[in-house]
Amino acid sequence: MVPLETNGPKSQDPRNAAAIDAPRRADARRNRERVLAAAEVVFAESGVKAPVEEVARRAGVGVGTVCRNFPTKQALVEAVVGAMYETLLHEAEDALADPDPARAFERFVVALPDFQARHRALADQMASVNMPAPAASPRDKLLRAVSALVARAQAAGAIRADIGPGDVSMLFSGVAHATAVAGERQPVLRERFVRIILDGLRAEGATTLPGRPLDFAQLRRMRQQRVK
Amino acid sequence: MVPLETNGPKSQDPRNAAAIDAPRRADARRNRERVLAAAEVVFAESGVKAPVEEVARRAGVGVGTVCRNFPTKQALVEAVVGAMYETLLHEAEDALADPDPARAFERFVVALPDFQARHRALADQMASVNMPAPAASPRDKLLRAVSALVARAQAAGAIRADIGPGDVSMLFSGVAHATAVAGERQPVLRERFVRIILDGLRAEGATTLPGRPLDFAQLRRMRQQRVK
């Protein structure tokens, strides 16, 4: 590999993932997008175990094209997950735009399990990521946005003070997983659970929680401990 | 059971699964137990995707022995799950033995996610079963016990009336799944979430829940709808 060129245009950049992300030819770039979009759909409806060939078919390209863009299936999955962070980030930013902290928080915790239930398999992938988020990456921005939503809601007295953003994230992801099993066509069920948990998050002092409020950094550390 | 008799042993009984469960030779029966035990451990730590060969190795037998006892990997998984129902049933019955309905309920909802977090992959399997439980099977007994725990707690005014056993089961399974990802070595985390949800379940009237209380029959029906 390293397709030798007459005079090193880029060969000295060891981590030019960007170059791989954006192939030279227009049709190639287009195909890459198609594959990514197809993969998101396929993985959502059949889980990550869906054959690569299915993704290729759905994208209208050959398997070779898929594998050239994403050298490994794992790489494909990660790319799709990366795209999902951006979607969730929008969700969070939309919520943050609401001037009422309580409503903003509520809006996000309704949207989160909703989104995750529609992407069960990929949400599981997201949950097992345990690398620190590169600064200013979509994931990093998302974590900050969620932290802000929680902090703002707490400052406004809308939710109890003894929880952290990590707690919130896990609680509602749990809802997503539980309801996805029963069928994503049951938004009512999801809403019931979100309401119940919201009631629990509001119940200041009803119970003294063991442990400390959980933030994302701690959450990540806990995942790493897990030998896996 | 059905210890062989001298003539006409059993060959005409089409559904003598029991006979398969209890092979004639003592060493065979012993091996079967070993495989079951090994499978439980292996699946718990590596998920159901763990190779059959790994189970065999852990059990100290050849793959052939595993496959003879459980003609299919799926059959092996189901056998292990079946055993788990019995364990959970004990948990539920122990809880029911507590004369205080509130304490009994609480005790079970702490034990449930705890147990499921230690058997994540198998818990997922359990969640996707959508056949009616045969009357008096461990699973059937478990569902009844849980329903009783919920009903009793409601009658005592310990938890809100607008929820059903299906709601409870899904909520706490969600906790199990969420915390299992972060590492089953974090019982404190699990307890935090259980407390929060318990607060939410206590908050009578705090929020009017959409939909109706969910019982197990409805839950099963919802799973079936899901084309899969």
Place this chain on the structure above:
DNA sequence: TCGGAAGTGGAATACCGATTCCGGATCCCT
């Protein structure tokens, strides 16, 4: 418009794990 670099489809290959098969070992009854 042309030439060749860049990209493509999909058959061939590599791999991995479930299931089958059978010569040999083990048990259990007499």
Place this chain on the structure above:
DNA sequence: AGGGATCCGGAATCGGTATTCCACTTCCGA
């Protein structure tokens, strides 16, 4: 103890999917 039914181990088989490879097509700059 003897002998046959039963069971065992694990190599061979089979199936299914990820990945590689290359003859052929498409794009794009000159």
